[in-house]
Amino acid sequence: MTDTSFSPEASLALIHSMIRKTRSNLGANRFYFLFWGWVAFGALTAQFLLKVVFEYPKHYVVWWVIVPAVVITLLRSRKHSRSGARSYVGESMSALWMGVGISFFVLSFIIAQLRGGFLNAYPFYILFYGLGTFISGRLLRFTPMVIGGILNWIIAMGCVFVPYDYQMLLTALALLCSYIIPGYLLKEKTVTHAS
Numbered sequence: 001m002t003d004t005s006f007s008p009e010a011s012l013a014l015i016h017s018m019i020r021k022t023r024s025n026l027g028a029n030r031f032y033f034l035f036w037g038w039v040a041f042g043a044l045t046a047q048f049l050l051k052v053v054f055e056y057p058k059h060y061v062v063w064w065v066i067v068p069a070v071v072i073t074l075l076r077s078r079k080h081s082r083s084g085a086r087s088y089v090g091e092s093m094s095a096l097w098m099g100v101g102i103s104f105f106v107l108s109f110i111i112a113q114l115r116g117g118f119l120n121a122y123p124f125y126i127l128f129y130g131l132g133t134f135i136s137g138r139l140l141r142f143t144p145m146v147i148g149g150i151l152n153w154i155i156a157m158g159c160v161f162v163p164y165d166y167q168m169l170l171t172a173l174a175l176l177c178s179y180i181i182p183g184y185l186l187k188e189k190t191v192t193h194a195s
Contacts, residue, residue: 029093029140030186032073037179039069044172052165060118089139096139100132122167126156126174133178144185148178 043062050059077094104125111121134149136142155174159167 029136030183031076032097033136033179033183033186035073036069037175037183039065041172041175041180044168044175048165048168048172051168092139093136096135097132100128103128119164122164122171123156123159126152126159126171129174129178130156133182137182140186142182142186144182145178148182151177 043065046062047059050056050062107124107128108121111118111124114120130149130152132149133145133152137145137147137149152174155170155177159170162170
C-alpha cells in the first residue's frame with residue numbers, strides 16, 4: 001500500500017509551485033490584454049483621424065491590423081501552451097476569450113448584413129469587451145478588470161446616444177478602462193504576489 005500523505009516539505013513545495021504557475025498565468029494574461037488593448041485602441045484612434053480629420057473614405061482599412069494581431073496571438077498562445085501544464089484559471093480564460101473572439105466574428109457578420117451595417121457595431125463591441133473583461137476579472141479575482149467590465153457596459157449604453165464618429169472614441173475609452181489600465185495594474189499585482 002502506497003502512502004499518499006504529503007510531508008510538510010512536499011506540501012510547501014506544491015503550494016509554491018502553484019503560486020508560481022498562477023503568477024505565470026497572470027503574466028500571460030497581461031500580455032493579451034495589453035496587446036489587444038493597444039492594437040484596437042490604435043486602430044480606433046487611426047480610424048477616427050482618417051474619417052473625421054482627414055475625411056478619408058476608406059477609413060476602415062486600419063482594421064486589417066487584426067490579421068497579423070490574430071497570427072501573433074495564435075503563435076504566442078501556442079508557445080505558452082507548450083511551456084507546461086495550464087491551470088484551471090488558464091484553461092477557463094482561454095475558453096472564455098476564444099468564445100468572445102468567435103462571437104465578435106459572428107456579430108461582425110450579422111451586422112454587415114443589417115441595414116446601416118457597421119454604423120451600429122460599436123455599442124455591441126463594447127458590450128462584448130465588458131463581458132469578457134468582467135468574467136476575466138472574476139476568474140483572476142482582480143477588481144480593476146471587474147470595474148473595467150462594468151464601465152464598459154455603462155459606456156455601451158451611452159454609446160447609442162452619440163454619433164457614429166464619436167462612438168469610435170468611446171470604444172477607445174472602453175478599451176482603456178477594460179484592457180489597458182487593468183493590464184498595467186495586473187503587472188503590479190503579479191509583482192506584489194512575487195514579494
